[in-house]
Amino acid sequence: MPLSTSDRSVVEPAIRRLSALRLLSAEARASLEYAMLEGLQRGGPGEDLLAEGDSVDSVRILLSGWLCRYKMLEDGRRQIVNFIFPGESCDTHAFLLPVMDHSIATLTPVVYAEIKRARFESLLAGDRSLAEAFWCETLVNNAIQREWAVNLGRRMALERVAHLFCEIFERLRPVGMVEGNSCIMPVTQMDLADATGLSVVHLNRTVQELRASGRIVLRDRTLTINDLDALKDAGLYSPSYLQLYRRG
Template sequence: MQDEDPGAAEMLARHLENFATLSPEEIAAIEATLALPVRSGSARRDLIVEGAPPRAVFLIVSGWACRFKTLEDGRRQIVGFLLPGDVCDLNNVLLARMDHSIGALTEVRYVEISNTALQRLSLEHPRVGQALSWQMLVTLSTQREWTMNIGQRNALERLGSLFCELSLRLQAVGLATPLGYDFPLTQTDLADATGLTSVHVNRTLQHLRAAGLISLSSRVLRIPDYAALEDASLFTPEYLHLDQRDTRRGHNLPGGVFPGGLAGR
């Protein structure tokens, strides 16, 4: 559904604009910081593995990736999907070793940003730093919602809630409409993200189709009635904290929220 592939700075600015209204000067500072080589990663390849020393912060420019953990017997749990505009693990400067892996689900384009460069950007442009901090807080909020999803929702509600979340996150960076979006995930990916078996995912997708809540073909997920899918899934979007810039005007985050404890000092 989307052929657009904007540059790294444009994609980050789109994402951060959900948390703060950025000035032309702040956008120019983002562009200067992200004047970096854009790397390519093959589908189903790891960008960094659990246990490795963190070398940079990843910004996804295009494609889909995920955070995941694996058990010794190879079982995988996806703990978060990474979409274009997402900055991965802003706080990894505090870690000696990665406590999870980041893997490409599709072919991805990304940049590696040094923690030093991000901290400098945050210090020199506090509103950008605050927006980055808001993103980090939303990541934590989303993790709590995923725990609720696996612990309390039934299979239809788990998948439906995930489809709603992905829709809103992709709409926030201009890569979806309420009627649908490109959908590269396999049934195995969905199973690993929702704590279901692939067989259970297949059965639940059939139920969602039969109820007229989704259609899925040619790697495109269509949502005929987004409100109906929200209702059926018991989905509430507040945890994403999207487009609430007006409610935060005049409120500054305390120093030390940004990685390294430098923002706002």
């Protein structure tokens, strides 16, 4: 569903995030903004943007809402392997590989920019820092993916959930989606369970434990972290892997 708007602020999260990774020239910024505004799309919740096995011929940059990357096992078990937050892009270089190894789904209503591959490539060809910013994003993504392996492999339920909440909070902050000590949490507990490798029931109990100990408030789709440092301790969280404020 194409979306037209004259409001350039919709693309701001992407510009913000990329600028944090690499200092972008005014021209690079402008041409990217323009390309994004031309390709604005909307999606409803619960849609697959890309499915495992699809080939990819365009780049998507999320501007609002949440996406997730997930994989399914034959018998229906689902693992969310990562979230995608506003400002982040789906697959800037996925076309170098033949097909998607995983699926990408909307968890909420979303707005994103879709840029055709050729267009995207010429954008990158025109500006080295832009190319580097997108590559950095891939590398940071890789680092996040590694931390998820640690989370799933070596942390206990309470630590896992605490860690995930810290990560979400810290990833939303640089794109301006944190207010005070709160951010939105627009996903179901089933999604959180699939992201932490827990059953819904146990995830629910774990969340309640975090609530009961006063570490978080989670209601009305809003997460409030009373004491972020305490939650980080509980989740054995060390933020360096996000490399949030890099500038080459």
